[in-house]
Amino acid sequence: LPTPCALVEWEAVERNTARMAERVSTLGARLRPHVKTHKCVEAGRLQVRGHFGGITVSTLAEARLFAAAGFRDITYAVPVAPARIREALGLARGLERLTLLLDSEELLREVERCSAAQQVRASVLLKIDCGLHRCGVDPRTVEAVELAAACSRAPHVDFRGILTHAGHSYGCRDREGLRAVAREEREIAVGFAERLRGEGIAVPEVSIGSTPTLAVAEDLTGVSEVRPGNYVFFDALQVALGTCALEDVAFSVLTTVIGSFPDRLVVDAGALALSKDAGPTHLQPGCGYGLVMGEQGVEPLRVAALPQEHAVLLPRASKDLRRHPVGARLRIVPYHSGLAAALFDRYVVLKGGEPGEEWRPVRGL
């Protein structure tokens, strides 16, 4: 295999997706897995097994790819840019449902305007903020209730309910912290849904979830569906968070040693293979850009510098590096598999450790 090369271990994907599907069933919710980590149909098909087949996407390019592959119920879980609503509604025509996210009056106005013009009803979820402070209305406010009411009244909008994402779980320090965020994610969403129902607003969908919160969630009462995504591949960040074991990580980058010096190694996987995601610096300051894997597991090497097309590996403690000569192969498990995977045109899928089929992720808008 020419390097750098994106490797996906099929058995790990199969195991990760089966476990999550079962876990979510046991907890009594529907699974609408996110496909943004891998952006390819094959992994999406493994994710939906045993569930209703709905998925979550982060781009309209993903939506188009999965729609073409037969997925019929898709939630586009980033608030839609006004100029792309028309395109999204057009894509929705061929599907059972393409649900859009919104979190402002302006967006509601635009969605209503476009769906009226296109003579369709837009399926809509209201995004609420449960502590991440990125997208989403503050569910404690009157404005949040008013916006939900406005959605439910809008003539060309099919108001589906509410959605939140506890992405701040990635900043937790331990499982106790994760459990607190997971509880809050559910309570805030379910509480807000109850408040809306108290106002006479129908809220069929209460959608929550992230891989870390799903890893520890004990109660999904009142939640209709969950949307984890990273668990398909996992990554070194999830290992650091304790939400998976190292052997669960399905994605890595194969690289070749191109320089072997007394004090450092140089390999041919750079920022355009690993991404410059800084990893869980709150847990492991100076962690570098990934875990270096040799034949005996994690090597005591830090991905210390990451130029565009190569990387410098330094020993974590003093150590003779000479046992990795020029030409040797190493694998690097990145901290953020979604960002690294998106840098490749194809993933080489290993079955029983042997390269077999290739999966091709979709790119762009």
Next chain:
Amino acid sequence: LPTPCALVEWEAVERNTARMAERVSTLGARLRPHVKTHKCVEAGRLQVRGHFGGITVSTLAEARLFAAAGFRDITYAVPVAPARIREALGLARGLERLTLLLDSEELLREVERCSAAQQVRASVLLKIDCGLHRCGVDPRTVEAVELAAACSRAPHVDFRGILTHAGHSYGCRDREGLRAVAREEREIAVGFAERLRGEGIAVPEVSIGSTPTLAVAEDLTGVSEVRPGNYVFFDALQVALGTCALEDVAFSVLTTVIGSFPDRLVVDAGALALSKDAGPTHLQPGCGYGLVMGEQGVEPLRVAALPQEHAVLLPRASKDLRRHPVGARLRIVPYHSGLAAALFDRYVVLKGGEPGEEWRPVRGL
């Protein structure tokens, strides 16, 4: 234009490339510009104007693209992985010269073995380390001289000379620091070349250079060629270093406001549009992931969080954000244009501020 969209200002590219070409001529060296920042033929053609036409690449994919476009003299400026030497030598057959880089006996042995097997002579430069401590032999050592001697004796190697890159210039704090690194880059390279010549080794090529060191270099005596690359586009890091003005930056990412909250904005350019390069944190701690440009220039906004497909902009000081409503367009100048540009399939080229042609960068290996 659908967002996120990579914008290239043609006038800035034209001006940046003309200036660098003239500057290098005035200093008496040849320009072998690096194309890795943009990876597209159109920008490469602007770079070589007035010079001999040679270029520098960071991947064999770039080498193939430019070879197909008629470029005849290419230096592949990353030490070649042993398994890719055969491919590189095959590509060299159709060219005047494809020069490979090496910095170890192992690589020399592999290059000699492959070129003997393919019955060609491999054009080779020895990479030396002038302080960056990534690739390259330490030119103060006996081993460095011995490796150069071995290159010059190898029957299937055409030893072209030495190459260095003062990438540590990117860590400088001011122009005085840059000037010191630029002087050192030249002196170490020229000094080592002289030492080799003293040993009877022919050193036709002494190749140095980075955009920051070329911005301040006052003397290139003894240097045959220079290889800056970033100057085509520049970026927010170069602005912070003082090696260009903001109006020289040719690359930016157009984005749409999808959330406008009292305390923050959310835009639709995420880590897959800007890259997670952390920028010049040694100069500007907490600088975020780029400079946000509005109609009146730099906005007092920090790209504070960068999920995969969207970004959160926070005020640098307290400020009402409401003047950027949902749907508004902003441009973000990333800190590392090479990494951001590589995330796009195409750049929309603006002439006189109007979108015209598109340039398509090459991707992958």
